[in-house]
Amino acid sequence: RERWGGGRRGGGGGAGSPPPAGRPYGFPSFVAHTVSLLNLFDGLQLTRCRGLVDPLRDVLLAQLATSRTAPPLEWWEESFLPAAAAAFSCGFRGLAPPQEGQLLPADIRDVFGQSELVQRVWRLVQGYLQSTQKQREQPSLKSQDFDVSLYVPFLRPALPPPYAASHPYMNRSLLRVGVPHYQGPPTWLLWHTIAARAAELQRSCDPPLASAAVAEFKRMLASYALSHPCPQCREHFISRVSRNDREWRALREGPLQATESEAALYPLEWLFAGGANRSAATLEAKLAAVVDGDSLCLFVWKLHNAVNSAVTYNKDCRVEESFDEPPFGCEGLPVGRGMQDSPPGRPAMGRAWPFLRRYEFWMAKPERWAALRESGPVRSGAAMLDALDSPALRAELWTAEEKASHARATDEASGARVADAISALDRAVLQSEVLRTEYGVPEPVGCSEAARQIGAWREAEEPLPLGPDGQLPFLPGSCSREGGG
DSSP, rough: EHHHHHHHSSOOOOSSSOOSOOEEEEHHHHHHHHHHHHHHHHHOSSSSSSSOOOOOOHHHHHHHOOOSSSHHHHIIIIIIIHOOOOOOOOOOOOOOOOOOOOOOOOOTTTTTTTTTHHHHHHHHHHHHHHHHHHHHHHOOOSSSSOGGGTSTTTOOSSSSSTTTTTTTTTTTOOOOOHHHHHHHHHHHHHHHHHHHHHHHHHHOOEEEEEEEHHHHHHHHHHHHTTTOOOOHHHHHHHHHHGTTTTTGGGGSSSSTTTOOOOTTTOOOHEEEEEEEESSOOHHHHHHHHHHHHHHHHHHHHHHHHHHHHHHHHHHHHHHHSSSOOOOSSSSSSTTTTGGGGGSSSOOOTTTTTSSGGGGGGGGOOHHHHHHHHHOOHHHHHHHHHHHHOHHHHHHHOOOOOOTTTTOOOOOOOHHHHHHHHHHHHHHHHHHTTTTHHSOOOOOOOOOOHHHHHHHHHOOOOOOOOOTSSOOOOOGGGSSSTTTTO
């Protein structure tokens, strides 16, 4: 089925015309994103089982060659899900009876010992269903639900009644495929790991291999923006983060209900990632600055910081938690006030990841982050950048209105000072090795195997979905004022 962002909570829904507002979830973008991700997963040797993803890639490319429209439900149930579950079943030893005392969700309990597909899927999702992220998903509820089919669509044929008789979650738009707590942490971990592996390729193998991995990541990211199952995450990236939130005024009416520019919160190193002038404040310019494994590590780090600075969870934490001492503290721009009204100072939480202590429990080696936080070069680079930060400096990159009273051109001297400070912070973070050591794969990369895998990559041959302005499509017609959205 065609899936739509905006006013939909899940990946399901009835046939017919799309909802009156939302961004089309196109099948070609889904295939392009998934195939690039599979290429990186296998080519960068993020799994011990080489070639396991090949059948899934073949299924996707074959279907795209047949039709560019979304396949019927039967294809997703009979072809896609079995291939996807098998692709990530490295170490699966075949059908086995449930262990004595094993707690299983109600929808798979009666068929667990009879379905290899169910067991493969359970291996992939049980970590989340038994995690603290699941507990944070709906903290206001006194009861919890753990059905696998809430999070994994297209499992119906393998389930017992009443689940097999219909699509109880899909038909009522109750699927949680796109819940941020479910999608967010593993997505960020995977992106950081891909970047770290690309940096390892750059150091240990032929530089063109790292360049190929960087180019594939760029293709994956652009397609991700139009295909990721989390509608809030997808729209936040497209309409706000990727474009420095320069068009936030156009979002005051409609689904996003923007009340202020998030660029008042983003770290300077993200705002200036594409350069220090108005034409450089585009996703195309930011991606063009990513030229090797090291710059990819920094790009993902800066993007992660920009998103974390603005999402609701982190905004709430500004007033509910204690933070580190400056330069990683919470002083700066208050929440709920537009930039033109804010006093000078750096944005709270702008450089949160990974410096704040409250993130350390996620890390394999928390002491590495403590060392990074106390590092002289890192503190010096951050302090240099913070000293330059001001609403006036940010104004050029946070508004698209040429004649806005608070906007001014960033002069060359200011731009050069900011660029120097960002470069100093970049060097300090890279020299600490923390982004590579924390997210790096324990097994060293095999250069000859990487060359063979990368040379055999197959692509969806979809063009990057960037317009003449270097940006992703801002809003579909159904969301514009003319379209009645």
